[in-house]
Amino acid sequence: MLDTLLPILIFSALALAVIGAMRRIRLWRQGRPSPVPILQGLAAMPRRYVVDLHHVVARDKVMSNTHVATAGGFVAAAVLMILVHGLGLAQGVLGWALLAASAVMFVGSLFVARRRRNPPARLSKGPWMRLPKSLMAFSLSVFLITLPAVGVLPQDAGSWILAVALAAVLAWGLGEMVFGMTWGGPMKHAFAGALHLAFHRRPERFSTKAGGKGRSTGLKALDLDSPQAKLGVEMPSDFTWNQLLGFDACVQCGRCEAVCPAFAAGQPLNPKKLIQDMVVGLAGGSDAHYAGSPYPGKPVGEHAGGPHGPIVAREGKALVDAETLWSCTTCRACVEECPMMIEHVDAIVDMRRFLTLEHGNTPNKGAEVLDNLIATDNPGGFDPGSRLHWAADLNLPRMADLGQVDVLLWLGDGVFDMRNQRTLRALVKVLRAAEVDFAVLGDEERDSGDVARRLGDEATFQSLARRNIATLAKYRFQRIVTCDPHSFHVLCNEYRELGGPGGDAHYTVLHHSTFIAELYAAGQLHFTPWKGGAVTYHDPCYLGRYNGEYEAPREVLRALGITVTEMARSGFRSRCCGGGGGAPLTDIPGERRIPDMRMDDVRETGAELVAVGCPQCTAMLEGVVEAAEVRDIAELVADALVILPVKMAKGQGRAGQARVEELAS
Amino acid sequence: MRPDPQKSPSLAITVLVSVGCHPLTGRGRRADQDARGVELARALPLAEVRLLHAGVLDAGSDAALRGYLGMGFDALTLIEQPESSDVVPALAEVLADHPPTLVIAGTRAERGEASGLLPYLLAERLGWPLVAAVAEVEGVEGGVATLLQALPRGQRRRLQVRLPAILTVDSAAPAPRQSAFGPARRGQLAVHEVGEAVPDAELVEWVEQPARKRPKRLKIVKAASARDRFKAAAAKAEGGSGQVLDGVTPEQGAEAILKLLKEEGVLRR
Incomplete structure (x- = not known):
């Protein structure tokens, strides 16, 4: 009797799943069109699943193995079940393979069940709580039904009541696993997830066979020229x-x-x-x-x-x-x-x-900052002609005077912030010690547009970006170095779409920690060994997660003789300081402050000093009451600099020469 | 706001808007006080607000005027006037043709002559009352508006004025809402034709030059303690010799003002 019942069950479940899939696809197609390479995406999907997705899943070893057993077992069991029970190809190895697959899946489902006994708060309950039972129902019933098919049990083992009961359990399992996959049950994630991997909006983020970690972190630019194009997402x-x-x-x-x-x-x-x-x-x-x-x-x-x-x-x-x-x-x-x-x-x-x-509803200070950016090109509403006032005594070389240098030092809006001015001074000192040929844009520099973009003001972002790109195009230089990871990220990744680096422009953008690490490796910097206490390092989100630079700052700290005591959440798991995305401007109330929590992380390590590489992080972490000392990497490097006598003489010579030139002119 | 044919507007407001100028960078923008005027108008229930601007239309003023449209308007009525023309006759003509219940303007413009006289000249021409420095319109009932007028040091005076009237707002009025890019881009600058533009004869004769930064008079507080300093900072302006004239003829009033100006050395003879 099962021989007739099973194919009906299997194929009706499959048919229903196909109908459900059509329905689901229709739901997705309500979205705006976005062309994707369909076949290429589908071809890339298995690799994206096995390599990139499992790279993330594998951060939790138990869950990763559970998923491999359950999902792998299920996919194998489902395919084999169609062959064995649907098409009646039970002979030989197929039936045994099906037994093995369903057994593996059953073991996996036991682990899923264990996970669900005392689930952590982050897991959703509801229908997800029945999933282990459904998994077991499916795997167990498939296993039992397959036993007679391979001849372990006689074909007529048990009564017809048992067969009907088994079929009912299988129906439940099929319902969850096949029907539910496309009709919105927990298993929907398998169907939607597979297609999502194939048709991802940012295919660049996946690694490729050629090697290299895929990375794509920029936002997609809005079309502001067409009046029909919608400005953002309303529905x-x-x-x-x-x-x-x-x-x-x-x-x-x-x-x-x-x-x-x-x-x-x-x-x-x-x-x-x-x-x-x-x-x-x-x-x-x-x-x-x-x-x-x-x-x-x-x-x-x-x-x-x-x-x-x-x-x-x-x-x-x-x-x-x-x-x-x-x-x-x-x-x-x-x-x-x-x-x-x-x-x-x-x-x-x-x-x-x-x-x-x-x-026009940017909350709190957000609207004011956007107005300032429009009127003065900086978020604080300061006179754009006063960008270099902080460096009145530094005699910084200007791009406008030189036209061509090796390194363009991008100062960022930190020029208006007295705390960040200390960092900038330190960075200038380091660059001079390493005899880097650099210049600044001075008053020609504008806000990079980062905060405008995160606050959703794409118009102001694009206006700032285009003017910055035009300014940069006037001069010749190999690299941009900045101590602000936000400017770094925007200049490096988000200007590309508008004609920045990678497009027509030929320069690379570096965070100052990367550049300092390079200078040190090239033997251009020499440090006195670190004598202070324990130090920890806070990864800025826009440097680490956005751009994958975790190593360079640590290399610099190592070069200084500092052994970094890592926080529990560091590297790609670093906890945000709370300063990104305009969050300090929109200032939505909560129960705690994000920087306080981050400073607790610092305190947990017992470090007396936290090294940072971002003006936002500096401001946020220094704002914590009873904070550990917060120093930018540039400051630590500047303090430890050993100026070799030869260099000093040279440096003086240069300064002297400059003075002579000034007198002559 | 576009007029709704179904519902008769209960309160027609025209806000006079000008092209502003950022104090630091000099970039065109919506003028701050005018934008506050728009905000004041929009905050009134059942108000049908019309924006009106008279002046030159070029790329710079277009961008600045769109700043007002970004506050949620479909259109702005624009009376195109050549450079250095007197906009008062044109504005008066448009206002007299379709008289609104209320006209709101900023106290003074951010560029050009910026004398702050325009609302007064308009009020004179139209024969309407004018209330300066309005901080809030509390309500409009039976052709009478109840207003809060801003006085120095955060004081407020409640006034009632018969409509139609002209109100001016300064920075005591509530801050304007954000100007959004979408509505600003979509909004229309509806050009309104009026008669011949009147050249501003006096303005033509003037010579403009950049303002000189004048030294600020320092208020020297000789205070020994923080309490004294606080008292000095919070003290009311010491007039003392102020005089309230009540029930006098205009001639007597003018006489008194003239006498004061001579005493203060403003007028010399």
Whole structure:
């Protein structure tokens, strides 16, 4: 009897799955068009899954092995089951292979069940709690049904009641695993996730066979010239279809939630919930069925929306509240942790764009800073003609006078901040000690546009960027060095789309730590050994996670004779200082402050000093009451410099020469 | 805001907007006080707000005027006037043709003559009352508006004025909302035709030169303690010799003002 029942069960489940898949694809296609190479993407998918995705999953060894056993077992069992029971090819090795696959899957599902016994807070409950049972139902019933097929048990073993019971359990398993995959059950992640990997919005982020770690961190530029083009994302259907597909791939594992600094600070943001809200918006409905941690301070069940309704209401409630979007520091910890390669931060900036460019609703100081950027090209509203006042005594060489140098020193808006001026002085001292041929733009420099872009003001970003690119194009230099990772990131990655480096321009952009490490390696810098206490290093998000530079700052610290006592969260897991993405400007209230938590991390290591490489991090960490000492790497290097006598004579000679020239002119 | 044909507007407001100038960089922008005027108008319930500008239309003024559209307007009525023409007749003509209930303007412009006289000249021409330095419109009922006028040191005076009237706002009025790029780009500058432009005969004769930075009079506080310093900082301006004239004829009033100006050395003879 099972011989007739099984093929019917299997093929009807498959048919329903196909119908569900069509439905799901129709939901995704509500998004804006975004051309992707379909075949190339599908061909790249297995590698992206095995290498890139599992690289993230493997950070948790137990879960990684569990997933390999369960998912691998399932895929093998499903294919074999169709062959063995669907098409009746039970002879020989196929049946035995099916037994093995379902056994492996069963073992995996036991681990899934163990995980679900006392699940950590970050995991979603609800339908996810029944998943281990469904996995077991599927694997066990497939295993038992296959036993007679390979001849271990006689064909007519047990009664027909047992057969019907088995078939019922299998129906449950098939329902969850095949039908549920495309109709919105927990297994949806497998279907959507596979396609998401194939049609990812940023295929550059995946590694390639040729080697090299893929990296793509820039935001996508908005088309500002066409009046028809929408400014950012108002409704779920304003996302591109592959963004919607990405949201749908979420497994609700909550790794993003566990690393999100805003969530930890009790601000109303939870990356997982945000993605789930987008899924709710995609299909239409309310968030009442969400079974994970809510946005801190916002009960579940009060928000609803649809694909063609607003995400953020001008008044009242829609899918998401504006302050949720403004809580993000754009640190990309969630993106780094996400095993499904979802791009939370880009989605948040897309939605912020609409709020700023259409609603004109950038909260708190955000609007004022944008006005300042428009009127004075710097966020503080300072006179753009006073950019070099801090360096009145340094006699900095100007690009306008020289026209051609090796290194362009990009100062950033820190020139207006007295704390950062100390860092800049230190950096100038280091460059001079290493006899680097450098110059600054001086008053020709403008804000890089970073904060405008994160606040969603793409128009101001592009205006600043284009003018900066035009200024840079006037001069000849090999490299740009900056002590601000935000400027570094924007100049290096986000100007490209508008004609920056990599496009027509031929220069590379370096963070000062990378450059100092290089100078040291080339023997141009000499240091006295470190005599201070324990030191830890805080990775800036825009240097580390965004640009993968974890080593150079540590190399410099090692060169100084410092042994870095690492924080629990360092490197790619570094916790944000709270200063990114305009978060200090929009200033959404929470229960704690993000820099306080980061300083607790510092304190845990017992370090007396925390080395940083970012003016934002310096400001945020120094703002903590009873903080450890905060020093920029440039300052540590400048303090330890040994100026060799030969160099000193040379340096004096140079200065003397300059003086003579001045007198002559 | 576009007029809604179904609902008759209960309060027609025209805000006079000008091309501003950033104090540090001199870049064109929405003028701060005018933008505050727009904000004041938008905050009123059931207000139908029209923006009106008279002046030259070029790339610079276009960008600046769009700053007002970005506050959520579909259109701005523009009376094109050549350089150095007197905009008062043109504005008065447009206002007299379709008289609004309320006209709001900034106290003074950020560029050009910036004498702050325009609202007064308009009020004179139209024969409407003018209230300066309005911080809030509390309500409009039965053709009478209740206003809060800003006085120095955060004081407020409640006034009632019969409509139509002209109000001017200064920086005591609430800060303007953010100007959004989308509506600013989409909004229309609707050109309104008026009669012949009147050249500003006096302005033509003037010679403009960059302002000289004048030394600031220092207020020297000789205080021994923090308490004294605080008192000095918080003290009211010491007039003392102020005089309230009540129930006098205009001639007597003018006489008193003239006498004061001579005493203070403003007028010399």
